[in-house]
Amino acid sequence: MTPTPEPLRVGLVGGGFMASVHTRAARAAGAQLVGAVGSRPGRGEAIAHNLGYDRGYDTIDQLLADPTVDVVHITTPNALHAVQAAAAIAAGKQVICEKPLATTVADAQHLTEIAEAAGVTAAVPFVYRFHPLVREARARFAAGTCGRLLTIQGSYLQDWLLDETDDNWRVDPAAGGRSRAFADIGSHLIDLIEFVTGDRVSRIATTTRTFFPSRAEHARVTTEDAAAVTLETSGGAIGTLLVSQAAPGRKNQLHLELAGSVESVAFDQEQPETLWIVKRRGSQIIPRDADQLSPDAARLVTTPAGHPQGYQDAFNAFVDDSYTAAKGGTAEGLPVFADGLRATQITECVLAAAEVERWIDVPAIPTLAKVS
Template sequence: MENNRTTTTPSRLRAGFVGAGFMAEVHSRAVRAAGAEIAGIASSSPASAARAKDRLGVEQAYASVQDLLQDDTIDVIHVCTPNSTHHALAEAVIKAGKHVVCEKPLATNVHDATKLTELADAAGVVATVPFVYRFHPMIREARERIASGQTGHISTIQGSYLQDWLLTRDDDNWRVDAALGGPSRAFADIGSHLCDLLEFVSGERISRVGALSRTVFSGRANNKDVQTEDLVAAVFTTEAGTVGNLLVSQVAPGRKNRLMFEISGADSTLQFDQEAPETLWLGKRAGSQVLVRDPDALSPEAARLSVLPAGHPQGYQDAFNAFVADTYGAIHGDIRDGLPTFRDGLRSAVLTESIIESSKGGEWVDVPYLKELEGVQK
């Protein structure tokens, strides 16, 4: 029987990679699942690219990024490098006339993110950012239930994204260094995913924020003067007047990758937990239920992303695979609802700068409105 829910694209694109770390491995699995070839890779050095070629099964290692960009047989470039390099690399990819998938944050400031968004629009290339949690089927189910009015008028939104991989002073990573990761760490790294989901699912935009941040360790194993935050707490309001709060931490013991949100409306509450992505909790005054992913009982978009039958768990890599497949589908002219583009990356940069400003000043901050975000299809 033919599976009409598949997200595999119809022809074989040739993808190139810049960067050879953990995220490159995740991207590589998604590229193959989408039926494309990993044609080339460039990294921090020719030796690093050569090692990655063998490890990831890439067709060719390039001595430099410029050599990779000059290969006219490559259709799309995945930028999987430290945050501070994203702007220059994505700009070079677009100017080379290629489609681009750029890891988030799109840029470490709003100015650069705006330039990239305008450049991608002018060039007419497909330019996406991996806000991949959008691609869990139960996220699409939650979104559809709110959009169709089943939840009722939204009153409150709460969310958290908790990890423990930087729990101790001995834990360290390049992201801790503001020169590489940018002025925000915890929020830009994982809070961006949380806020993207809150807006994507609710259909509402955060308009004002009041934030507090804390750096638990002023020095770590390799970074002795830490300027980036370990955690952020914030309250917010949306353009529609909904009240919300969020907590983001990379120092929460026992939490590995716990992204959770709860949206309450007049008729019901929806709760999603990324560590249990096969279910959606539905709460009502008369009782609650746990909705388990079953493509035969879900909304069309949720069913499309359910590439496995009910009872066969899907997870993070499946969501990433769907994101890449939809990106490649857009390159072929098949643009799917909910594909996160550079505009969404710009939106994230705007929110990040607002959080930084509020936490430093200790006051409420109005989230700026940018003309570049007009007409965004969430």
């Protein structure tokens, strides 16, 4: 009989909403949930009890010193990511760190470099890559079916910070970083554009708005509620993006439409079971049916067509691929720290373009010359 591979052993840092999402994905991937640590002594025990980990730690140092932990999931506020991810890498752990990877380009660059030098798997959950129909769109661009990329139209709209009384730690730049709406959700749009098309954003012009100067627990709000971005790509395409966390009725609508010289493709994260393909004459709706998809898209189909897959399924696939890479395997399209660095770099350009009210060039990153 062939021996069954030992499951990876997971440690969790943080205990909020994303901690539960990561935990469900780790459990689905067959990992052993070793332990968790929270923001203060004693909190780790509560998180471990609530999410099903074997034990709680009082400090992150205790978790990182535990030789039974193979992979560390970091789900803490943004400003903590750089220090905690660096410590996990120094401890020889594989790392999955929530986005944004860091709140500055310098920190994201440092993490990318030390992860590469250490030879560890270091992944960032740009999980919308793991919707099967996103992979189908990518396959069509890679095969030349769509033709040359001409225009891009994208939006990511939410309403959870619509009212002045709505508040969250992300509002505070000390915890969330200088950018809120774009770093939190706009970064997903940029990642998908470059991942699906293979083209790179090269120039950006931006307008940002902070609609509420104060909120329930923050007297002076400086992070943006919305951003409108105009962009150009290195391949000559042009596009517009609208990102808002104050769009009434929109819970989590990521919509991306990419027009090629032959056909356009459109994907809506709130309707992830179909991909819209349209040409000058005729249109087609492609369902999430493995029999009709490219091999890389079909491998992410886990339920028969007609049985919906969604966000948690995409997250499960991301974590499963991260663990495959951690075990030395190949994981097609896995978003790694270099992709987190790319998102941080573009976020800085978005803020800079809004401040100076002119176009900003997005520097090329040699390590990202090829879409990962």
